[in-house]
Amino acid sequence: MTLSARPKTVEHGEWVAHQVVEHYRNLWNFVRILHEKEDDGTSICNPLTCPKMSAGKNHSYTWLNKNHEPVELPAYEYMSLMQRWMSGKIDDPALFPTDPDTVSFATHPEYTSTTIQQLGGTEDWFGGRSGFPKQLASTCQLIFRQIFRVYAHLYWDHFVEPFYHLNLEKQLNSCFSHFLLTATTLDMLQPAELEPMQYLIDLWAADGTFPPESKPYSYANVERGRYIQSLSTGA
Numbered sequence: 001m002t003l004s005a006r007p008k009t010v011e012h013g014e015w016v017a018h019q020v021v022e023h024y025r026n027l028w029n030f031v032r033i034l035h036e037k038e039d040d041g042t043s044i045c046n047p048l049t050c051p052k053m054s055a056g057k058n059h060s061y062t063w064l065n066k067n068h069e070p071v072e073l074p075a076y077e078y079m080s081l082m083q084r085w086m087s088g089k090i091d092d093p094a095l096f097p098t099d100p101d102t103v104s105f106a107t108h109p110e111y112t113s114t115t116i117q118q119l120g121g122t123e124d125w126f127g128g129r130s131g132f133p134k135q136l137a138s139t140c141q142l143i144f145r146q147i148f149r150v151y152a153h154l155y156w157d158h159f160v161e162p163f164y165h166l167n168l169e170k171q172l173n174s175c176f177s178h179f180l181l182t183a184t185t186l187d188m189l190q191p192a193e194l195e196p197m198q199y200l201i202d203l204w205a206a207d208g209t210f211p212p213e214s215k216p217y218s219y220a221n222v223e224r225g226r227y228i229q230s231l232s233t234g235a
Contacts, residue, residue, distance in 0.1 A: 006186075013127020016140050017096055019182050024086055026175045027147050030154060031079055033162055043076060044162055050075035055152035055196035075153055082146050089139055097131045144188035151176050152196045177209050184215035191219045203228045 006015040034045040042048075053075045054060040062070035063078055073081070090096055126137040154163070154172065163172050180201065183189040194201060198221075204210050206225030210217040 011127070011130045013132045013136055014130040016186055016188070017127065017130075017132065017136065019186065020140050020143050021090055021096075023147055023175075023179050023182065024090060024143070026179070027150055028083060030163070030168075030172060030175070031083065031150065033166070033168075034154075034158060035076070035080075045076045045079070045158065047074040047076065050153070050157055053078035053149070053153060055149065055156045059152070059196045061149050075157070079150055079153075082150065086143055086146065089143065095133060095136065095139060141188050144183045144186075145193060147179065148183065148189060148193065148197075151179065155197065155200065173209075177204055180216050181210065181214055184219070194219060199224070199228060201225075 006012065035043050037043055051074055052060050052072045053063075060072065061078065063073050063081060065071050125134050126132070128134070155176070159169065159172070163169050180189075180194075180197075184194075194216075201210070201216055202220045202222065202225035204225070205217045205220030205222050206229050210220065
């Protein structure tokens, strides 16, 4: 919880913006592995292996084309477009200002435990005190949602190949569990959005990865998680 908890001296919007950048960087370290070319010139994630952006049989994600129509794309193309979109947002100084003269601490202590929804009706909008625009909250929620979708695809389609075979599964689990703690603590993801990874959330609640006081734990079916844990240990 320590890494995902916002220091009380840091303004809410600035903390969320910082988390967006950090989790974006963590994620694309893994995606880069999928996009590396093999000896035959193809990548591990390609239109043949992953013809659509999916997370298991029951969940697939569409991309809005230039006419704002939802279209199915191969996962490789979806993630490439998503990376371009995210980097464009993060690198936009109008959305993520980098001026060192902007406020970098909470000037209103009463806001330190305020949620996005509660800030919505105040004059001091989410991130306003640190120079962020009014659309920061909605943009960050979109970015967190898309990061989750990419992680879900990595787990469902690529956990064994390449991450397990490269001994990177512990790093992947560490980054994703930290992401879930952060996203739910900051109200950037809601329980219904987590459904593609629900069984893993259940397991992590049961095995102690998520502490009982955390939001992911409250969203978990701990009994089911214990059952899944017993299958892996043979108990």
